[in-house]
Amino acid sequence: MTQTLHACERCATPIEKGDLRCAVCALGIPTDKALPVGDVFAKILRCGGCGAATAYDADARAVRCAFCTTELSLEEIRDPQEEVKQWMGFTVDRDAAVKALKNWLGRQGFFRPADMGSKAKVDDLQPLYFPAWMFDAEAEVSWAADSNLGSRRSDWAPHAGSTNITFDDVLVSASRGLNPKETSALLGTYAGGGLDSQPTSAAEVGVESIHNETFDAQRSFARAYLLHGIKQRAREYVEHNCVPGSRVRKVGVSMRIEGLHTRRVALPVWVLAWRYNDQVYRAVISGRDPSGVHGRLPLSWARIGLVVGGLVLIFFVIALIASLG
């Protein structure tokens, strides 16, 4: 777990080691630095290395002794690289992943090639852990949006309201390897999954090794990205639960967040390269749920042509009947 010192006095978000201010509301972390009372004195800072007077150096961006160039350390924001602290275990092994792919290929509808399920060959199958943030928070949300409810001459009417949202174990992907559509399809499959302090071993899923994608962000960037993700989740919540009417657009949300607890986790996924008619396609399968499959699929141009031809023929027949009548 990430080391936390105490919670922010204003918004109850845990303060992590190295923070000078709260990541959510920017409240400073209190210090008990008392100022001297009464006496006036001058203080000349001396280098610990050679005893000479020191000054801040704009080039070095640190306090540096002019005589021996020793740099003195000062308390500043620590902006470490984000690191995975907990792992969600694989419950889908290699064989189950291949079976899941075959099942998925077999139920892809009329416009896909009929022999896709039987002719598809798996080229490569890799288990992977991708990084994500899992967060809990309370949010007070104000919103404004257009919906069809109450519309008059225009299709839209404006609405506004407020609500409170509790976010519990919500995941925001930090992967750069998976695209947003893939992560969007996968994240729902990890709901309720327990977290361990160790990753699943390769032997447990029937492979030689499991790849680990690391966080590619420093803490400050991660927090800004996470807050953006929370706002996006709030917008989705408001759109589906708060705005009246059956059609909604232009949802604006503003929010105050409290008690933002963040965990850095790694989530299990199978990444497959499969081949059909000499074309390579990629699919991802959740490491927790074999029904969570997403990927690009080939189209059957013969079937599409058949449907279009049929429609043209029907149109032609109707036009012919109309001209005769």
Add this chain to the structure above:
Amino acid sequence: MPRHRFAAVCPFCASGSVIDRAVDRETIGSGRAIEPNYVLGFAIPREQAEASVREWLAKGRLLAPSEIRHAKISSMEGVYLPAYLYSAVARSEYSARIGENYTTTETYVTTDSKGRMVTRTRTVVKTEWRNLSGKHVTQAADALVTACRGLTNAELAAIEPFDLSAIRRYSSALVTGWSAEEATRTQAEGIDLAQEEVQQAVGRELDGYLPGDSRQVSSLTTTFEDQVAELMLVPVWVLALRWGPEKKLLRVLVNGQTGEIQGDLPRSFGRLALLVLGILAVLVFFGLIVSGMFL
């Protein structure tokens, strides 16, 4: 050392000194009322700041008085200026008119190519205006306002933003060897300035927050909770130039982190008049050519 400064360089040995005066919360400006919470260190050395100012002066030199054009800019001073870093919860209530567009077909009469009166139809976009009242809440963070009477908030805003990811807890070691000003505006004054900034920011944010195809905010009231204004020293290179017979002051400020420059470069009326006359002469000359007088 002047009363409003608490850090300077010793003129005899070039050592940096920091004075820790007694706390005097009653008479802010005569003593150091609040010790700074944070410091942003200089990231741009003097040579780079001077080069930036030289370039800035060169851009405006055509119309600048000759005293400024020939001024030496070797007297730049790196100063840590005090500013309040403000954060709060801002709750707003608004009333607005929301414009929802719709299309309609209208008939009009016009003249065709043969000069006959004809009736035609066209699709036009019209706007239906609806009233909307609601709330907006935000955690306003990182509003930076001046804490120094010698620096207006507009001057500070002109050299913002500062990179707050480089923020450090205040230590006298960071300002040693530099000049550092004391806060001469009270925290209450800082909060007033910051509230104004945040309210303006909320007003701008409403434009993207409110629905509709167009919108007009008729009223906006913002209240602030859990306000905190912490004192921070920001790095600024200052060039003060006295010029002309009246020894007018030109002050140029350079953001010590980014190099952003602020200054009101005076214009020479003589040069401005010459420029206008020159342009007029060119226009008259071309006018005469066009009218055929020289042909």
